[in-house]
Each structure stands twice: as C-alpha cells, then as structure tokens.
Amino acid sequence: MTFGSHIRERREALRGDDPSFSLRQVAQRVGIEPAYLSKVERGQVAPPSEATIRRIAAELSEEPDLLLAMAGKVSRELQEIIMRRPQLFAELLRQLRRAPDHALLRIVREVRDGDW
Amino acid sequence: MTFGSHIRERREALRGDDPSFSLRQVAQRVGIEPAYLSKVERGQVAPPSEATIRRIAAELSEEPDLLLAMAGKVSRELQEIIMRRPQLFAELLRQLRRAPDHALLRIVREVRDGDW
DNA sequence: TGTCATGTGTACTACATAGTACACACTCGG
C-alpha cells in the first residue's frame, strides 16, 4: 500500500458518513491545492513535505509517524534524537533491526517504567 | 564543532605525518573538486551528500554515523530500519531521548547477548 | 628564477523538491 492510495482510502472511508471529506474540502483544510492532493493520492507526484504530511495526518486522524514512513521519511524530530548520540543509537538500531516486535515493546515498557 | 571544521582538523592532523593528506589529494581520492572540499571545510557551503560524506569518512578513518550527524543527517540505512516499524521505533526513540548513555549501552549489550 | 603544488574566489549548472494556477469534464439535486 503506497502513501497515496492509503490516504485516498482513508479519506473515502471518512467521507462515507461525512461529505466534508471530499478531496477539495480536505485539501482546503490542509492548506494545499485540490489538484495537488489529487496527484498525491494517485501517486502521480512524490509525497508532500513532512509538515504537509503532518497536517494530512491530523485531518484524517492518522498516525503521523506511520504516514511519514509510507512516504519514505523519518520525522525530523526522531532524526534529532539520533543525531545527539549518533553512534549509540546507530548501534542500537542495527541491533534491533531483526528483533521481534514483542522484544521492542518490552524495552519500551522497561524504559518507561524506569526499572533499571 | 561544525562538520567542516571537524574534517579540516582531522585532515590536518593526518597530514602531520603524511603529506598525501593535502586538500587537493584528499579531494581527488574522495572524487570531488578541491575547490568544493575547501568550501565544505570552511562551512561556506552545506555539507555534501551522504555518499560523499561516507567516502570522506573512509578516507579520514572516521565514523560515518558521527560525520553524518555533524552534517545534520541520519543515514538512509538507519531510516529504513525505522520505517519498517515506524510507531514502535518512534515510541522507543522518544522514550530513550532522555535516557543516560549507560542505559543505552546496557540495552545494546542485552540485545546483543540475546538474554530475553 | 621558474615551476610545482597548495588552498581559495567566482561563476555556473543539472536535478530534485514542493508545490501553485487555471481550465476542463462529469454528475447530481432542484
């Protein structure tokens, strides 16, 4: 599922019970031209900038991190976290590359609960 | 310390006992114009592309991840790791944002040793 | 004293990114 087809499906699902989710109206609320959103949804142009993707995510009640990933991007915020301690995070990420989801979740929980 | 001044100092240090680390010769081995390397080292232009930074790192025996971070970038390789499971890694990174170095190291070791 | 290598200034360029502007064709309710 590409970025474009994903947001198109999401928008059409929302339009099911709310006609204000037409392409034109969503584009207006997001702050871009309807023709541009149309091309984005059909994958005719590259996905928008991070800022625009965030506004689309908010409008469609989607996870920004997920939409950004579908657009082939990683949020600038996460990049900054990595860049503060590049080798530590580089090694950690490479280490976790093949770890199963539940292992990642366990680490998240452990760190959150602060038991270390 | 900026990206430019850092690689300049590194290069000049190496030139101390090996004159083949002149700006021109390094530029040639890296595969870029001397004038361009000069401007990069003095911060007169933005840092090079990831590929060029990697070749500079190899030439100067520096850590690519570190130089990339100094250039305000995160390697495409790490970004791909994140994009495979965006929300999991997003939450993990935000969680680890304020964690001390030794905590990160502990996790790296734990994952490497596979004790889970 | 010339020449060789050094670092740097200036001008230019190809390509990618992130869109805008406007016209067009369709369709559906009043």
Added chain:
DNA sequence: CCGAGTGTGTACTATGTAGTACACATGACA
C-alpha cells in the same frame, strides 16, 4: 437544464541540493 461541487490534466515556478570548471595568489625548493 443548469449550476454547484466533484475530481483531474496541463503548464509553470521558486527554492534547495550537490556539486563542476577555471582562474588566481601564495609559498617552497632546486
């Protein structure tokens, strides 16, 4: 049957990225 709203095609543009090409001034050294 018409007008409002819908999605889309075409053309254009401003800014950023990632450099190249060439000329110039300097200093060492043989």
